[in-house]
Amino acid sequence: MLTGILLPIITPFKDNKIDYKSYKRLIDHYVDKGISGIIPLGTTGEVPTINEYDFREIIEKTMEFTEDRLPVYVGVGGNFTEKIVKKVRLVEDYNVKGILSVCPYYNKPNQEGIYQHFKNISENTNLDIILYNIPYRTGVNIENETIYKLAELKNIVGLKDASGDIKQTMALLMDPPKDFSILTGEDILFFSTLALGGQGGILASSHLKTELFVEVYHKMKANDTQGALKIWKDLYEFIPLLFKEPNPAPIKYCLMEQGLIDSAEVRLPLTPISTQLEIQLDKVVLAYNKNKRLHMA
Numbered sequence: 001m002l003t004g005i006l007l008p009i010i011t012p013f014k015d016n017k018i019d020y021k022s023y024k025r026l027i028d029h030y031v032d033k034g035i036s037g038i039i040p041l042g043t044t045g046e047v048p049t050i051n052e053y054d055f056r057e058i059i060e061k062t063m064e065f066t067e068d069r070l071p072v073y074v075g076v077g078g079n080f081t082e083k084i085v086k087k088v089r090l091v092e093d094y095n096v097k098g099i100l101s102v103c104p105y106y107n108k109p110n111q112e113g114i115y116q117h118f119k120n121i122s123e124n125t126n127l128d129i130i131l132y133n134i135p136y137r138t139g140v141n142i143e144n145e146t147i148y149k150l151a152e153l154k155n156i157v158g159l160k161d162a163s164g165d166i167k168q169t170m171a172l173l174m175d176p177p178k179d180f181s182i183l184t185g186e187d188i189l190f191f192s193t194l195a196l197g198g199q200g201g202i203l204a205s206s207h208l209k210t211e212l213f214v215e216v217y218h219k220m221k222a223n224d225t226q227g228a229l230k231i232w233k234d235l236y237e238f239i240p241l242l243f244k245e246p247n248p249a250p251i252k253y254c255l256m257e258q259g260l261i262d263s264a265e266v267r268l269p270l271t272p273i274s275t276q277l278e279i280q281l282d283k284v285v286l287a288y289n290k291n292k293r294l295h296m297a
């Protein structure tokens, strides 16, 4: 079972090229923070603006830099099944654990089409597959009935749930498929997903205050709900700031401010964050780092 926090890691750019010096620094920073895996080339990795050459190189460098210290799941999704199968074949050249595959977007398949799409991918790879349901980006919802059917397939191991419908999420959590991980992809629902029996989250926001997210997870697993809630209240205030402008621009700004990456560059059509948001984030991140130094002193 997939459990805990998987980090959908950003792709650092510098002068419009991928900044692998920063990328290595970033991976070395996270591998001992208690996360359960790394996911390059997700939404937060800005996969829509990554070309084929860079796609392959990012996987190669991710494997090189993680040095087997964490499992790697690669974002491989799209709305042309045949093309996705070919892309999965490319990913199999590397020792990755699996893929995170977003529901087909724009051409808006029905539930049978969604089922056949993922069944086709499942039959053409031995890699683990995490389904990614995010209707507010794709325009299509993977309904629970379809998730139950897909969960029966040999290598479909879990769901990244960003359904945006708490009733749908709760219904699935109340009667989860067997040996199937339900991980929230809606960061603000991390605590409630754990409280309802979910296995964890794929959380862009855990690039920041990583230790706190990990502590919430462990406290919830130890049934220390009040202890987890005390920490969660701080994160609950913080998370919306990271999505106030298009993800991952706010996160990249904070990582640059912390010296973890050299530049907060994003690729068009994404744009740098506003000065107003910079000021808001400076306050929060500086306060957190100061507090951390005080605790460590």
Ligand SMILES: O=C(O)C1=N[C@H](C(=O)O)C[C@H](O)C1
Binding pocket: 008, 042, 043, 044, 045, 134, 137, 185, 186, 187, 202, 203, 204, 205, 247
């Ligand atoms: O890149 C991801 O994976 C995630 N993307 C979501 C989004 O930006 O919509 C947020 C979530 O934290 C993980």
